[in-house]
Amino acid sequence: MDKFVIRGGEPLLGTVRVSGAKNAALPCMAAALLTDQPVILENIPQVRDIQTTRNLLAAMGAEVELGYGRAQHRTTIHCATLPSPEASYELVKTMRSSTLVLGPLVARCGHARVSLPGGCAIGSRPIDLHIKGLESLGAKIVQEHGYVTASADRLQGAEIVFDKITVTGTEDLLMAATLAEGETILQNCAREPEVADLADLLNKMGAKIEGAGTPTIRVQGVAKLKGAKHRIIPDRIEAGTFLIAGALTGGDLNITNCDPAHLDAILSKLKQAGVKTKSTPDSVRVMGDNPFTASDLNTEEYPGFPTDMQAQFMALATQAEGTSIITENIFENRFMHVQELVRMGADIRVEGRTATIRGKSQLSSAAVMCSDLRASASLVLAAMVADGESILDRVYHMDRGYERIEEKLRGVGAQIRRMRNVFADRRELAAVEAH
Numbered sequence: 540m541d542k543f544v545i546r547g548g549e550p551l552l553g554t555v556r557v558s559g560a561k562n563a564a565l566p567c568m569a570a571a572l573l574t575d576q577p578v579i580l581e582n583i584p585q586v587r588d589i590q591t592t593r594n595l596l597a598a599m600g601a602e603v604e605l606g607y608g609r610a611q612h613r614t615t616i617h618c619a620t621l622p623s624p625e626a627s628y629e630l631v632k633t634m635r636s637s638t639l640v641l642g643p644l645v646a647r648c649g650h651a652r653v654s655l656p657g658g659c660a661i662g663s664r665p666i667d668l669h670i671k672g673l674e675s676l677g678a679k680i681v682q683e684h685g686y687v688t689a690s691a692d693r694l695q696g697a698e699i700v701f702d703k704i705t706v707t708g709t710e711d712l713l714m715a716a717t718l719a720e721g722e723t724i725l726q727n728c729a730r731e732p733e734v735a736d737l738a739d740l741l742n743k744m745g746a747k748i749e750g751a752g753t754p755t756i757r758v759q760g761v762a763k764l765k766g767a768k769h770r771i772i773p774d775r776i777e778a779g780t781f782l783i784a785g786a787l788t789g790g791d792l793n794i795t796n797c798d799p800a801h802l803d804a805i806l807s808k809l810k811q812a813g814v815k816t817k818s819t820p821d822s823v824r825v826m827g828d829n830p831f832t833a834s835d836l837n838t839e840e841y842p843g844f845p846t847d848m849q850a851q852f853m854a855l856a857t858q859a860e861g862t863s864i865i866t867e868n869i870f871e872n873r874f875m876h877v878q879e880l881v882r883m884g885a886d887i888r889v890e891g892r893t894a895t896i897r898g899k900s901q902l903s904s905a906a907v908m909c910s911d912l913r914a915s916a917s918l919v920l921a922a923m924v925a926d927g928e929s930i931l932d933r934v935y936h937m938d939r940g941y942e943r944i945e946e947k948l949r950g951v952g953a954q955i956r957r958m959r960n961v962f963a964d965r966r967e968l969a970a971v972e973a974h
């Protein structure tokens with residue numbers, strides 16, 4: 540497994556460009572299942588989860604082309620026929636958002652078989668709301684042997700109220716509803732920009748969707764969808780991670796190709812912490828100026844503060860003067876980074892869903908373990924202000940959602956390098972050759 544070696548103490552200076560949003564790209568790739576014509580997606584981030592989705596779609600019979608060179612952020616997905624509308628446990632266990640194919644498959648093929656995801660490092664991640672919603676649209680659902688099988692002649696429009704706000708649940712049902720007969724009204728929907736981006740693509744494909752980005756989405760079902768070309772929105776979580784990196788290291792960082800309108804909650808928290816930022820329509824400049832002020836934080840659904848930025852904000856809180864209280868309201872177990880930050884010298888106590896951080900602590904370098912994607916990001920941030928050289932193990936978690944993070948950070952002055960596990964590379968190569 541690859542490791543990162545990071546030497547702390549360098550301010551980040553210069554310009555860093557944000558990639559396309561992983562969490563918008565994943566549902567948009569799944570949306571290509573809804574049509575027999577090619578869907579072209581631009582600004583696709585080159586991260587592991589995109590590769591996994593590519594494998595998932597290819598296993599169903601889709602042709603998935605990833606561009607090269609200057610076109611490396613473009614993918615063309617052509618699902619002319621889908622002989623095998625299934626998502627296996629092998630793929631779903633490594634990426635829970637694979638369940639996003641359930642709605643589109645049953646809508647297009649009348650049949651889908653998808654592995655149940657099970658728990659993961661950040662919580663239990665059930666999909667009961669996806670299943671309940673598809674049943675309301677008339678799908679017959681059977682759960683056995685760890686798989687969910689959905690079938691329907693044609694889905695029927697319905698009024699669905701989500702018991703709880705769910706991002707991929709909203710996306711899954713939105714995709715299913717585009718090909719249902721009649722009108723579907725989805726209530727208590729997730730308002731994340733990634734949901735609105737998916738709806739944009741679906742409308743370009745011929746769907747009739749109104750209200751995406753608000754709690755109520757109306758969909759008039761159509762008989763068929765066509766191919767389309769779409770550019771994925773910038774990754775607001777990657778942008779937020781760079782904002783904290785610039786602030787923490789006392790740097791002066793210009794974060795380009797982002798959408799500051801999606802960063803409101805993050806920018807206002809940074810302001811409370813005493814961090815100076817300046818936005819243009821597609822960039823934010825952050826000027827780090829220690830000391831930071833302690834401030835409390837509650838994670839919420841969009842437009843609240845994102846759970847995907849909680850771990851990174853905690854790294855900042857370790858460097859603020861005073862006590863910060865962080866409450867994680869979305870996932871029950873998203874504090875796996877705490878023990879590693881404590882090993883680096885942070886003063887953090889966790890009780891249930893609340894973490895109390897007392898700062899400012901001088902962080903010291905250590906060998907630490909990444910447990911999930913955003914936890915890894917918080918450890919990278921902490922290591923960049925720790926004294927000495929830290930070693931981060933299991934950075935494959937980071938590779939799931941951050942594109943060439945070490946190159947981007949090195950480009951603005953961070954001392955970070957990747958130590959490759961050549962033995963793992965050889966095993967991977969042998970596995971590829973064996974196929």
Ligand code: EPU
Pocket residue numbers: 562565636662663664665666667668669670703704705706707708729845846847869870871912913940
């Ligand atoms: N939930 C249910 N039943 C369901 C679905 C969700 O009880 O059927 C619960 C979950 O257990 C959780 C809450 O609802 O407590 C919210 O979960 P949600 O369904 O919104 O999460 P998700 O769609 O599985 C997406 C992102 C996550 C991000 C969350 C919250 C994608 C591919 N993933 O997950 O991103 O944390 O929304 O914003 O969009 C990440 O990028 O690191 C990541 C984990």
